[in-house]
Amino acid sequence: MRRVRYEHSGGPEVLFLEDVPVPEPGPGELLVRAEAIGVTLPVVRKVRETRDPIPLGGEIAGEVVACGEGVTAYAPGDRVTGLVFGHGYADYALLHEAMASPVPDAASAVDAVALVRSGLVAYGALHAARPAPGEAALVTGAAGGVGQLAVQLARLKGGAARVVAAVSDRRKADFVRGLGADEVVTYEDASWGDPVDYVLDAVGGALLKPAVGALAPSGRLVAFSSGGGTIEAYDLLVGAKSVVAFQMALVARGRPDTYEQWRKEVWELFLTGHLKPFVHGEFGLADASKAHAVIEERANLGKVVLVP
Structure with missing residues (x-):
């Protein structure tokens, strides 16, 4: 082979x-x-x-x-x-x-690879953000394999009233707007617009600082990338902001019932045409x-x- x-x-x-x-x-x-x-x-x-x-x-x-x-x-x-x-x-x-x-019989192998792992990570990160209906969300890496699903899930399961997509290139704007993003910003933009209630960060590294800066007071940032990075405690303190890390492997190993429930829900959203990788x-x-x-x-x- x-x-x-x-x-x-x-x-x-x-x-x-x-x-x-x-x-x-x-x-x-x-x-x-x-x-x-x-x-x-x-x-x-x-x-x-x-x-x-x-x-x-x-x-x-x-x-x-x-x-x-x-x-x-x-x-x-x-x-x-x-x-x-x-x-x-x-x-x-x-x-x-x-x-x-x-x-499922109705899905192809390509569908499965594009949906399951990326969808579970996006779903879990959203769950870690503890979203409330009507809040504003920002997703970094919004055009990527996980980010594209996180943009959709913020609306579908988080009930977000406003979704901001952060991307590396303005040429990706039409794509993420097609996913349901209300606003698009690039990593180099001086401002990421009006503050949001939570950020789902799929990039890390140098983007952590502007991601924290995009949060409204008491906002939450969910870090789930492999990009590392450092956050200054003072940047959190002044706005009573918080950061939580999310790792899918810990859920799969330690909470198998939750993992299985999320998997079923992600497939259901796909099979009913609501979630489209x-x-x-x-x-x-x-x-x-x-x-x-x-x-x-x-x-x-x-x-x-x-x-x-």
């Missing part, structure tokens, strides 16, 4: 395709023929920043072709999606049963470097997906 790998850190150019044997599923594992693979900013960052190469994991969706010992919930022929911690940029990937969830482009495995370049250049409008 084909697999994408890299041997040293760098940009998209370090990725290469290799031929390797199809892996055998171990205890509790599913061997999945990958039909769609999500490309995420954290993985792109790891390729550039991690000194020792790591497997390119992440979100996959496809058909189960074999099951390891002890698997009880799935069988060959089932369609699943889930998070792979080993090699995921490949024709076949090993997915642990505990990380898998079924894909958009895909920037579908790339073959041989073009994984092009997919990474789209994200590095902040050019994506929606989810970037590999389709073997």
Whole structure:
């Protein structure tokens, strides 16, 4: 089978395709023929920043072709999606049963990759913001895989009366307005408009300061990016503002019932036509470097997906 790998850190150019044997599923594992693979900013960052190469994991969706010992919930022929911690940029990937969830018949593998993990992160971040109907929300990284869903969910589940989308380039304005954003700002704008009640921050880093500055008194910022960054305590103190971190993995491990309920609600919103994930482009495995370049250049409008 084909697999994408890299041997040293760098940009998209370090990725290469290799031929390797199809892996055998171990205890509790599913061997999945990958039909769609999500490309995420954290993985792109790891390729550039991690000194020792790591497997390119992440979100996959496809058909189960074999099951390891002890698997009880799935069988060959089932369609699943889930998070792979080993090699995921490949024709076949090993997915642990505990990380898998079924894909409805009405959805494609690309739909599943664009919706489930990104939708759960967006849903969880919104939940952490404790939104009240009629409040104003701001979403950074609003045109990305998670941000595009967070913009929609702020209205659908948060009841936001006003949604502000923060993007890297003004050329993304029409896209995020199409998602339901009332206002669009860029990261370089001197002002992000009237204050908001909460910020869902998918970017971090240097954007944390203006994100805190965009909050109204007693406003809340939810940090859920892999971008790091520092917030001055005084900037919070003067407006009685607060920051809370959200991590999906902690919910999946520590609150499985909540995780499952959120997953069902995200699928229901999709299947009823209320929540619509958009895909920037579908790339073959041989073009994984092009997919990474789209994200590095902040050019994506929606989810970037590999389709073997």
